[in-house]
Amino acid sequence: MAPHPGKLKPVSKAVHVRNLARRFATKTILDGVDLDIEEGEFVALLGRSGSGKSTFLRALAGLDHGVEGTGTLGTPESLSVVFQDARLLPWRTVIQNVTLGLRGPSGQEAGRKALAEVGLAGRETAWPNQLSGGEQQRVALARSLVREPALLLADEPFGALDALTRLKMHDLLRELCARHRPAVLLVTHDVDEAISLADRILVLDEGRLIEDLKIDLPTPRDHGDPRFAQFRIHLLSRLGVELPGRKAA
Numbered sequence: 001m002a003p004h005p006g007k008l009k010p011v012s013k014a015v016h017v018r019n020l021a022r023r024f025a026t027k028t029i030l031d032g033v034d035l036d037i038e039e040g041e042f043v044a045l046l047g048r049s050g051s052g053k054s055t056f057l058r059a060l061a062g063l064d065h066g067v068e069g070t071g072t073l074g075t076p077e078s079l080s081v082v083f084q085d086a087r088l089l090p091w092r093t094v095i096q097n098v099t100l101g102l103r104g105p106s107g108q109e110a111g112r113k114a115l116a117e118v119g120l121a122g123r124e125t126a127w128p129n130q131l132s133g134g135e136q137q138r139v140a141l142a143r144s145l146v147r148e149p150a151l152l153l154a155d156e157p158f159g160a161l162d163a164l165t166r167l168k169m170h171d172l173l174r175e176l177c178a179r180h181r182p183a184v185l186l187v188t189h190d191v192d193e194a195i196s197l198a199d200r201i202l203v204l205d206e207g208r209l210i211e212d213l214k215i216d217l218p219t220p221r222d223h224g225d226p227r228f229a230q231f232r233i234h235l236l237s238r239l240g241v242e243l244p245g246r247k248a249a
């Protein structure tokens with residue numbers, strides 16, 4: 001395969017992917033992936049470890065220079081990426097991290113507003129190492145949303161957080177997305193996280209999307225709802241996990 005041209009075309013949909021392939025040396029990781037994500041749609045991507053979720057996200061983010069690949073890839077010009085680690089600059093204050101690249105008083109104001117939205121009003125002049133892991137991820141979310149991206153790409157953003165903090169971050173992300181309405185692609189290992197947050201859930205397996213499931217539950221979602229449990233059983237089975245005594249729908 002020839003190296004992918006690496007040019008990402010602006011499109012009216014938030015994501016438009018056709019026949020995307022990516023390989024490392026002799027190993028094919030993505031093998032003809034097609035996907036559309038509508039503006040404002042929240043999509044979660046599940047898959048076994050090593051199935052290529054991050055490779056796919058990096059392709060969408062335009063961060064895979066030098067990786068062999070082919071296919072059509074369209075994303076909006078304004079996109080933000082959040083990773084498992086907050087990736088804050090330790091020599092910049094919290095507000096400086098959020099407003100990096102923004103200019104003037106309006107940038108400062110937007111930064112303060114974004115920090116307030118993630119529950120960190122008053123922490124503007126703190127240094128990253130004075131914040132907890134969860135607070136650092138809040139700063140990372142503020143930094144991504146202050147630019148009002150049309151597409152938010154999130155790679156296991158809560159993977160390093162404890163269970164309670166993670167649940168709080170789910171509520172926060174849900175609120176932020178309802179307010180700002182970016183399209184979202186959330187890569188996660190956590191089936192319940194995906195069902196709690198997403199409008200649609202994809203499963204990547206052996207280089208292809210083998211599942212594209214609409215989650216039509218009201219929000220906020222009740223984990224005790226029998227339909228939540230049915231989605232869980234079905235998705236776990238698509239991931240190769242059969243729960244004893246349970247059959248997927």
Ligand SMILES: Nc1ncnc2c1ncn2[C@@H]1O[C@H](COP(=O)(O)OP(=O)(O)OP(=O)(O)O)[C@@H](O)[C@H]1O
Nearest residue numbers: 024025029047048049050051052053054055056189
């Ligand atoms: N830069 C690279 N060079 C060579 N192989 C790579 C590179 N990046 C990823 N791979 C391989 O590609 C495959 C897919 O990796 P990727 O990180 O996309 O999977 P993933 O589904 O995100 O995994 P996980 O859930 O464990 O994070 C793995 O086998 C990995 O070893």
